[in-house]
Protein backbone atom coordinates (compact mmCIF):
# COMPACT_ATOMS: atom_id res chain seq x y z
CA UNK A 1 0.00 0.00 0.00
CA UNK A 2 1.26 3.46 -0.89
CA UNK A 3 0.35 6.10 1.69
CA UNK A 4 2.07 9.07 0.08
CA UNK A 5 -0.24 11.95 -0.81
CA UNK A 6 -1.36 12.44 -4.39
CA UNK A 7 -0.67 15.73 -6.16
CA UNK A 8 -4.30 16.77 -5.61
CA UNK A 9 -4.04 16.03 -1.88
CA UNK A 10 -0.81 18.03 -1.68
CA UNK A 11 -2.59 20.91 -3.39
CA UNK A 12 -5.36 20.72 -0.78
CA UNK A 13 -2.77 20.83 2.01
CA UNK A 14 -1.07 23.84 0.42
CA UNK A 15 -4.37 25.69 -0.09
CA UNK A 16 -5.50 25.12 3.51
CA UNK A 17 -2.05 26.17 4.75
CA UNK A 18 -2.39 29.41 2.80
CA UNK A 19 -5.81 30.16 4.32
CA UNK A 20 -4.62 29.37 7.84
CA UNK A 21 -1.65 31.72 7.45
CA UNK A 22 -4.22 34.54 7.55
CA UNK A 23 -5.21 33.38 11.05
CA UNK A 24 -1.92 33.42 12.97
CA UNK A 25 -1.32 32.79 16.68
CA UNK A 26 -2.29 36.36 17.50
CA UNK A 27 -5.81 35.73 16.13
CA UNK A 28 -6.32 32.69 18.39
CA UNK A 29 -4.79 34.44 21.42
CA UNK A 30 -7.12 37.42 21.02
CA UNK A 31 -10.12 35.09 20.93
CA UNK A 32 -8.93 33.42 24.14
CA UNK A 33 -8.84 36.66 26.06
CA UNK A 34 -12.57 37.17 25.47
CA UNK A 35 -13.65 33.54 25.07
CA UNK A 36 -15.00 34.39 21.62
CA UNK A 37 -15.81 31.97 18.80
CA UNK A 38 -13.60 32.12 15.66
CA UNK A 39 -16.40 33.45 13.45
CA UNK A 40 -14.18 34.77 10.67
CA UNK A 41 -12.03 31.64 10.51
CA UNK A 42 -15.06 29.33 10.28
CA UNK A 43 -16.77 31.59 7.73
CA UNK A 44 -13.65 31.61 5.57
CA UNK A 45 -13.22 27.83 5.64
CA UNK A 46 -16.92 27.41 4.87
CA UNK A 47 -16.84 29.87 1.97
CA UNK A 48 -13.85 28.09 0.44
CA UNK A 49 -15.58 24.72 0.75
CA UNK A 50 -13.08 23.12 3.13
CA UNK A 51 -15.75 22.07 5.64
CA UNK A 52 -17.90 20.35 3.01
CA UNK A 53 -15.27 18.14 1.37
CA UNK A 54 -17.20 15.03 2.48
CA UNK A 55 -20.53 16.13 0.99
CA UNK A 56 -21.02 14.43 -2.40
CA UNK A 57 -20.73 16.66 -5.48
CA UNK A 58 -24.35 16.05 -6.45
CA UNK A 59 -25.34 17.94 -3.29
CA UNK A 60 -22.86 20.75 -3.87
CA UNK A 61 -19.96 19.45 -1.78
CA UNK A 62 -16.40 18.48 -2.62
CA UNK A 63 -17.19 14.79 -3.11
CA UNK A 64 -13.88 13.82 -1.56
CA UNK A 65 -12.88 11.13 0.92
CA UNK A 66 -11.75 10.83 4.52
CA UNK A 67 -8.13 11.10 3.37
CA UNK A 68 -8.77 14.60 2.02
CA UNK A 69 -10.78 15.58 5.12
CA UNK A 70 -7.84 14.33 7.21
CA UNK A 71 -5.45 16.50 5.21
CA UNK A 72 -7.65 19.58 5.78
CA UNK A 73 -7.86 19.09 9.56
CA UNK A 74 -4.18 18.24 9.90
CA UNK A 75 -3.15 21.45 8.15
CA UNK A 76 -5.45 23.59 10.33
CA UNK A 77 -3.81 22.16 13.44
CA UNK A 78 -0.28 22.26 12.03
CA UNK A 79 -0.77 25.98 11.39
CA UNK A 80 -1.38 26.60 15.11
CA UNK A 81 -5.13 26.91 14.68
CA UNK A 82 -7.85 24.65 16.02
CA UNK A 83 -10.59 22.89 14.06
CA UNK A 84 -12.63 22.32 17.23
CA UNK A 85 -14.85 25.22 16.30
CA UNK A 86 -16.05 23.58 13.11
CA UNK A 87 -15.01 19.94 12.71
CA UNK A 88 -18.34 18.45 13.80
CA UNK A 89 -19.82 18.80 10.34
CA UNK A 90 -17.15 16.36 9.13
CA UNK A 91 -17.41 14.11 12.20
CA UNK A 92 -21.17 13.68 11.84
CA UNK A 93 -21.47 13.65 8.06
CA UNK A 94 -21.36 9.83 7.87
CA UNK A 95 -24.64 9.48 9.79
CA UNK A 96 -26.48 11.76 7.39
CA UNK A 97 -24.87 10.35 4.24
CA UNK A 98 -25.33 6.70 5.12
CA UNK A 99 -28.60 6.77 7.02
CA UNK A 100 -30.39 9.93 5.95
CA UNK A 101 -33.26 9.56 3.47
CA UNK A 102 -32.93 11.04 -0.01
CA UNK A 103 -35.43 13.72 1.01
CA UNK A 104 -33.32 14.65 4.07
CA UNK A 105 -30.14 14.78 2.01
CA UNK A 106 -31.77 17.03 -0.59
CA UNK A 107 -33.16 19.28 2.14
CA UNK A 108 -29.97 19.71 4.15
CA UNK A 109 -26.80 18.86 2.25
CA UNK A 110 -26.86 21.60 -0.44
CA UNK A 111 -27.53 24.24 2.24
CA UNK A 112 -24.71 22.85 4.40
CA UNK A 113 -22.34 22.82 1.43
CA UNK A 114 -23.29 26.40 0.54
CA UNK A 115 -22.71 27.54 4.11
CA UNK A 116 -26.37 28.56 4.58
CA UNK A 117 -26.82 25.97 7.33
CA UNK A 118 -24.45 24.84 10.05
CA UNK A 119 -24.43 21.27 11.39
CA UNK A 120 -21.92 21.74 14.19
CA UNK A 121 -23.67 20.21 17.22
CA UNK A 122 -23.69 16.54 18.10
CA UNK A 123 -25.66 15.66 21.23
CA UNK A 124 -24.67 12.31 22.71
CA UNK A 125 -22.98 12.66 26.11
CA UNK A 126 -25.09 12.79 29.27
CA UNK A 127 -23.98 13.48 32.85
CA UNK A 128 -25.06 10.07 34.22
CA UNK A 129 -23.95 7.95 31.24
CA UNK A 130 -20.48 9.31 30.41
CA UNK A 131 -18.61 7.05 28.01
CA UNK A 132 -21.39 4.46 28.16
CA UNK A 133 -23.60 6.07 25.53
CA UNK A 134 -25.97 3.09 25.58
CA UNK A 135 -27.09 4.31 29.04
CA UNK A 136 -28.35 7.70 27.96
CA UNK A 137 -31.74 8.66 29.40
CA UNK A 138 -32.91 11.51 27.16
CA UNK A 139 -36.30 10.27 26.03
CA UNK A 140 -38.08 10.78 22.69
CA UNK A 141 -41.74 9.75 22.60
CA UNK A 142 -43.77 9.57 19.45
CA UNK A 143 -46.98 11.65 19.35
CA UNK A 144 -48.55 11.40 15.89
CA UNK A 145 -46.24 13.01 13.35
CA UNK A 146 -43.89 14.38 16.03
CA UNK A 147 -41.55 13.16 18.71
CA UNK A 148 -41.49 14.95 22.04
CA UNK A 149 -38.04 14.95 23.62
CA UNK A 150 -37.06 15.51 27.26
CA UNK A 151 -33.68 15.11 28.89
CA UNK A 152 -30.28 16.54 29.61
CA UNK A 153 -26.94 16.50 27.81
CA UNK A 154 -23.49 17.67 28.79
CA UNK A 155 -20.41 18.89 26.91
CA UNK A 156 -22.39 19.53 23.75
CA UNK A 157 -20.11 21.74 21.72
CA UNK A 158 -20.93 24.67 19.43
CA UNK A 159 -24.65 24.74 20.36
CA UNK A 160 -24.78 28.50 19.90
CA UNK A 161 -22.90 28.35 16.62
CA UNK A 162 -24.96 25.72 14.88
CA UNK A 163 -28.35 25.65 13.20
CA UNK A 164 -28.76 21.90 13.47
CA UNK A 165 -27.95 19.29 16.09
CA UNK A 166 -27.69 15.57 15.54
CA UNK A 167 -29.24 14.20 18.74
CA UNK A 168 -29.18 10.70 20.19
CA UNK A 169 -32.23 9.90 22.34
CA UNK A 170 -33.94 6.86 23.75
CA UNK A 171 -37.15 5.86 21.96
CA UNK A 172 -37.66 2.53 23.78
CA UNK A 173 -37.03 2.09 27.51
CA UNK A 174 -33.81 0.20 28.14
CA UNK A 175 -35.60 -2.76 29.79
CA UNK A 176 -37.80 -3.23 26.69
CA UNK A 177 -35.12 -2.58 24.06
CA UNK A 178 -33.89 -6.18 23.86
CA UNK A 179 -30.19 -5.28 23.69
CA UNK A 180 -27.92 -2.68 25.28
CA UNK A 181 -27.46 -0.89 21.96
CA UNK A 182 -31.12 -1.04 20.89
CA UNK A 183 -33.91 1.44 21.54
CA UNK A 184 -31.87 4.56 20.72
CA UNK A 185 -32.67 6.85 17.79
CA UNK A 186 -30.96 9.65 15.95
CA UNK A 187 -32.71 12.96 15.21
CA UNK A 188 -31.75 16.01 13.23
CA UNK A 189 -32.96 18.86 15.42
CA UNK A 190 -33.45 22.31 13.97
CA UNK A 191 -32.13 24.51 16.79
CA UNK A 192 -33.63 27.62 15.20
CA UNK A 193 -37.11 26.24 15.84
CA UNK A 194 -36.46 24.91 19.35
CA UNK A 195 -37.39 28.12 21.16
CA UNK A 196 -37.54 27.69 24.95
CA UNK A 197 -37.52 23.89 24.71
CA UNK A 198 -33.72 23.91 24.70
CA UNK A 199 -31.76 25.78 27.34
CA UNK A 200 -27.97 25.93 27.17
CA UNK A 201 -25.33 26.87 29.74
CA UNK A 202 -21.75 27.32 28.60
CA UNK A 203 -19.18 25.34 30.59
CA UNK A 204 -15.93 27.20 31.31
CA UNK A 205 -13.12 24.99 29.95
CA UNK A 206 -9.32 24.92 30.15
CA UNK A 207 -9.06 26.29 26.62
CA UNK A 208 -11.25 28.48 24.45
CA UNK A 209 -13.96 26.01 23.63
CA UNK A 210 -17.70 26.49 23.28
CA UNK A 211 -19.32 23.56 25.00
CA UNK A 212 -22.59 23.49 26.90
CA UNK A 213 -24.90 21.84 29.37
CA UNK A 214 -28.14 21.31 27.48
CA UNK A 215 -31.58 21.01 29.08
CA UNK A 216 -34.33 19.73 26.80
CA UNK A 217 -37.96 20.16 27.88
CA UNK A 218 -40.88 19.20 25.65
CA UNK A 219 -38.91 19.64 22.41
CA UNK A 220 -41.15 18.79 19.42
CA UNK A 221 -39.25 17.25 16.51
CA UNK A 222 -41.07 16.23 13.31
CA UNK A 223 -40.97 12.47 12.71
CA UNK A 224 -39.53 13.36 9.29
CA UNK A 225 -36.35 14.38 11.13
CA UNK A 226 -35.66 10.88 12.42
CA UNK A 227 -32.43 9.72 10.76
CA UNK A 228 -32.51 6.09 9.63
CA UNK A 229 -34.74 3.72 11.58
CA UNK A 230 -36.23 4.13 15.02
CA UNK A 231 -34.22 2.12 17.55
CA UNK A 232 -31.12 1.90 15.34
CA UNK A 233 -29.52 5.21 16.36
CA UNK A 234 -26.61 3.74 18.27
CA UNK A 235 -25.58 1.51 15.36
CA UNK A 236 -25.93 4.48 13.03
CA UNK A 237 -23.45 6.55 15.03
CA UNK A 238 -21.08 3.59 15.47
CA UNK A 239 -20.91 3.50 11.67
CA UNK A 240 -19.26 6.91 11.76
CA UNK A 241 -16.72 6.09 14.44
CA UNK A 242 -13.89 4.92 12.19
CA UNK A 243 -14.09 8.14 10.19
CA UNK A 244 -14.15 10.15 13.41
CA UNK A 245 -11.09 8.31 14.77
CA UNK A 246 -9.17 9.06 11.54
CA UNK A 247 -10.08 12.75 11.78
CA UNK A 248 -9.14 13.10 15.46
CA UNK A 249 -5.83 11.40 14.71
CA UNK A 250 -5.24 13.92 11.94
CA UNK A 251 -5.81 16.88 14.25
CA UNK A 252 -3.35 15.36 16.72
CA UNK A 253 -0.78 14.81 13.97
CA UNK A 254 -1.19 18.45 12.92
CA UNK A 255 -0.64 19.54 16.53
CA UNK A 256 2.45 17.33 16.73
CA UNK A 257 3.88 18.97 13.61
CA UNK A 258 3.16 22.42 15.06
CA UNK A 259 5.00 21.69 18.32
CA UNK A 260 7.99 20.14 16.58
CA UNK A 261 8.34 22.94 14.00
CA UNK A 262 8.18 25.62 16.68
CA UNK A 263 10.45 23.77 19.11
CA UNK A 264 13.08 22.89 16.50
CA UNK A 265 13.26 26.52 15.37
CA UNK A 266 13.48 27.78 18.95
CA UNK A 267 16.10 25.20 19.98
CA UNK A 268 18.28 26.19 17.02
CA UNK A 269 18.28 29.91 17.78
CA UNK A 270 18.07 30.12 21.61
CA UNK A 271 21.62 30.42 22.99
CA UNK A 272 22.40 29.37 26.57
CA UNK A 273 25.91 28.59 27.86
CA UNK A 274 27.22 29.98 24.58
CA UNK A 275 25.50 27.54 22.19
CA UNK A 276 22.06 26.71 20.86
CA UNK A 277 20.08 24.71 23.40
CA UNK A 278 19.28 22.20 20.61
CA UNK A 279 22.94 21.13 20.63
CA UNK A 280 22.19 19.44 23.97
CA UNK A 281 20.90 15.91 23.60
CA UNK A 282 18.64 16.50 26.61
CA UNK A 283 16.76 19.01 24.47
CA UNK A 284 17.13 17.39 21.03
CA UNK A 285 16.29 13.76 21.84
CA UNK A 286 12.79 14.30 23.28
CA UNK A 287 11.98 16.25 20.12
CA UNK A 288 13.46 13.57 17.87
CA UNK A 289 11.57 10.89 19.80
CA UNK A 290 8.29 12.77 19.43
CA UNK A 291 9.00 13.27 15.72
CA UNK A 292 9.31 9.52 15.23
CA UNK A 293 6.06 8.91 17.15
CA UNK A 294 4.16 11.51 15.11
CA UNK A 295 5.46 10.01 11.85
CA UNK A 296 4.46 6.49 12.90
CA UNK A 297 0.98 7.67 13.88
CA UNK A 298 0.65 9.55 10.60
CA UNK A 299 1.48 6.48 8.55
CA UNK A 300 -1.05 4.37 10.42
CA UNK A 301 -3.63 7.16 10.06
CA UNK A 302 -3.15 7.17 6.26
CA UNK A 303 -3.44 3.39 6.21
CA UNK A 304 -6.76 3.76 8.03
CA UNK A 305 -8.05 6.52 5.73
CA UNK A 306 -6.96 4.61 2.61
CA UNK A 307 -8.82 1.50 3.78
CA UNK A 308 -11.84 3.59 4.76
CA UNK A 309 -11.99 5.32 1.37
CA UNK A 310 -11.69 1.92 -0.34
CA UNK A 311 -14.72 0.72 1.63
CA UNK A 312 -12.67 -1.81 3.60
CA UNK A 313 -12.81 -2.41 7.34
CA UNK A 314 -10.36 -0.24 9.25
CA UNK A 315 -11.42 -0.45 12.90
CA UNK A 316 -8.03 -1.73 14.09
CA UNK A 317 -6.10 0.91 12.11
CA UNK A 318 -8.40 3.86 12.85
CA UNK A 319 -8.51 3.15 16.58
CA UNK A 320 -4.76 2.51 16.79
CA UNK A 321 -4.08 5.71 14.86
CA UNK A 322 -6.30 7.75 17.21
CA UNK A 323 -4.54 6.29 20.24
CA UNK A 324 -1.00 6.74 18.94
CA UNK A 325 -1.57 10.17 17.39
CA UNK A 326 -3.11 11.65 20.56
CA UNK A 327 -0.24 10.26 22.63
CA UNK A 328 2.35 11.49 20.11
CA UNK A 329 0.90 15.00 20.00
CA UNK A 330 0.99 15.27 23.77
CA UNK A 331 4.52 13.93 23.80
CA UNK A 332 5.48 16.60 21.26
CA UNK A 333 3.64 19.21 23.36
CA UNK A 334 5.56 18.20 26.45
CA UNK A 335 8.91 18.21 24.62
CA UNK A 336 8.09 21.66 23.19
CA UNK A 337 7.18 23.03 26.64
CA UNK A 338 10.50 21.81 28.02
CA UNK A 339 12.38 23.24 25.03
CA UNK A 340 10.83 26.68 25.46
CA UNK A 341 11.55 26.73 29.21
CA UNK A 342 9.93 29.78 30.82
CA UNK A 343 8.78 31.00 27.42
CA UNK A 344 6.70 27.86 27.10
CA UNK A 345 4.38 29.39 29.69
CA UNK A 346 4.24 32.79 27.99
CA UNK A 347 1.06 33.14 25.93
CA UNK A 348 2.82 34.92 23.05
CA UNK A 349 4.62 31.72 21.95
CA UNK A 350 1.36 29.73 21.60
CA UNK A 351 2.97 26.61 23.11
CA UNK A 352 0.96 26.73 26.35
CA UNK A 353 -2.29 27.32 24.41
CA UNK A 354 -1.71 24.43 22.06
CA UNK A 355 -0.52 22.27 25.00
CA UNK A 356 -3.92 22.79 26.66
CA UNK A 357 -5.77 22.24 23.39
CA UNK A 358 -4.06 19.03 22.31
CA UNK A 359 -4.61 17.32 25.68
CA UNK A 360 -8.29 17.04 24.78
CA UNK A 361 -7.56 14.58 21.99
CA UNK A 362 -6.65 11.84 24.48
CA UNK A 363 -10.05 12.25 26.15
CA UNK A 364 -12.72 13.47 23.70
CA UNK A 365 -14.65 12.71 21.60
CA UNK A 366 -13.63 9.29 22.88
CA UNK A 367 -11.18 8.57 25.65
CA UNK A 368 -8.16 6.39 24.98
CA UNK A 369 -9.22 3.75 27.51
CA UNK A 370 -12.26 2.97 25.39
CA UNK A 371 -10.04 2.82 22.30
CA UNK A 372 -7.82 0.31 24.12
CA UNK A 373 -10.93 -1.63 25.15
CA UNK A 374 -11.99 -1.79 21.49
CA UNK A 375 -8.58 -3.08 20.40
CA UNK A 376 -8.44 -5.61 23.24
CA UNK A 377 -11.90 -6.98 22.59
CA UNK A 378 -12.49 -6.63 18.87
CA UNK A 379 -8.97 -7.02 17.48
CA UNK A 380 -7.23 -9.25 20.03
CA UNK A 381 -10.35 -11.23 20.92
CA UNK A 382 -10.02 -10.66 24.66
CA UNK A 383 -13.07 -10.83 26.95
CA UNK A 384 -15.29 -7.75 27.08
CA UNK A 385 -14.16 -5.46 29.90
CA UNK A 386 -17.29 -3.33 30.35
Ligand SMILES: Cc1cc2nc3c(=O)[nH]c(=O)nc-3n(C[C@H](O)[C@H](O)[C@H](O)COP(=O)(O)OP(=O)(O)OC[C@H]3O[C@@H](n4cnc5c(N)ncnc54)[C@H](O)[C@@H]3O)c2cc1C
Pocket residue numbers: 121122123124125129130131132154155156157158205209211360363364365366367368369370373385386
Ligand atom coordinates in the same frame (compact mmCIF):
# COMPACT_ATOMS: atom_id res chain seq x y z
C1 LIG B 1 -14.07 19.90 25.27
C2 LIG B 1 -15.06 18.78 25.15
C3 LIG B 1 -15.96 18.78 24.11
C4 LIG B 1 -16.92 17.77 23.99
N1 LIG B 1 -17.85 17.84 22.98
C5 LIG B 1 -18.83 16.92 22.94
C6 LIG B 1 -19.90 17.03 21.98
O1 LIG B 1 -19.93 17.96 21.16
N2 LIG B 1 -20.89 16.10 22.00
C7 LIG B 1 -20.91 15.08 22.89
O2 LIG B 1 -21.83 14.27 22.84
N3 LIG B 1 -19.91 14.93 23.81
C8 LIG B 1 -18.89 15.83 23.85
N4 LIG B 1 -17.90 15.72 24.81
C9 LIG B 1 -17.95 14.62 25.77
C10 LIG B 1 -16.87 13.60 25.54
O3 LIG B 1 -17.22 12.79 24.44
C11 LIG B 1 -16.71 12.81 26.83
O4 LIG B 1 -16.17 13.71 27.80
C12 LIG B 1 -15.83 11.63 26.68
O5 LIG B 1 -16.44 10.70 25.85
C13 LIG B 1 -15.51 10.98 28.02
O6 LIG B 1 -16.69 10.79 28.76
P1 LIG B 1 -16.78 11.34 30.27
O7 LIG B 1 -16.24 12.72 30.31
O8 LIG B 1 -18.17 11.15 30.77
O9 LIG B 1 -15.83 10.44 31.09
P2 LIG B 1 -16.21 9.09 31.86
O10 LIG B 1 -16.97 8.18 30.96
O11 LIG B 1 -16.82 9.46 33.17
O12 LIG B 1 -14.78 8.48 32.10
C14 LIG B 1 -13.89 9.06 33.06
C15 LIG B 1 -12.59 8.25 33.06
O13 LIG B 1 -12.87 6.87 33.35
C16 LIG B 1 -12.33 6.06 32.33
N5 LIG B 1 -13.24 4.94 32.06
C17 LIG B 1 -14.61 4.94 32.03
N6 LIG B 1 -15.07 3.72 31.75
C18 LIG B 1 -13.98 2.92 31.59
C19 LIG B 1 -13.79 1.53 31.25
N7 LIG B 1 -14.84 0.73 31.03
N8 LIG B 1 -12.53 1.06 31.15
C20 LIG B 1 -11.48 1.87 31.39
N9 LIG B 1 -11.59 3.19 31.70
C21 LIG B 1 -12.82 3.69 31.78
C22 LIG B 1 -12.18 6.94 31.11
O14 LIG B 1 -11.12 6.52 30.30
C23 LIG B 1 -11.88 8.29 31.71
O15 LIG B 1 -10.52 8.38 31.91
C24 LIG B 1 -16.93 16.72 24.93
C25 LIG B 1 -16.00 16.69 25.97
C26 LIG B 1 -15.10 17.71 26.10
C27 LIG B 1 -14.13 17.67 27.25
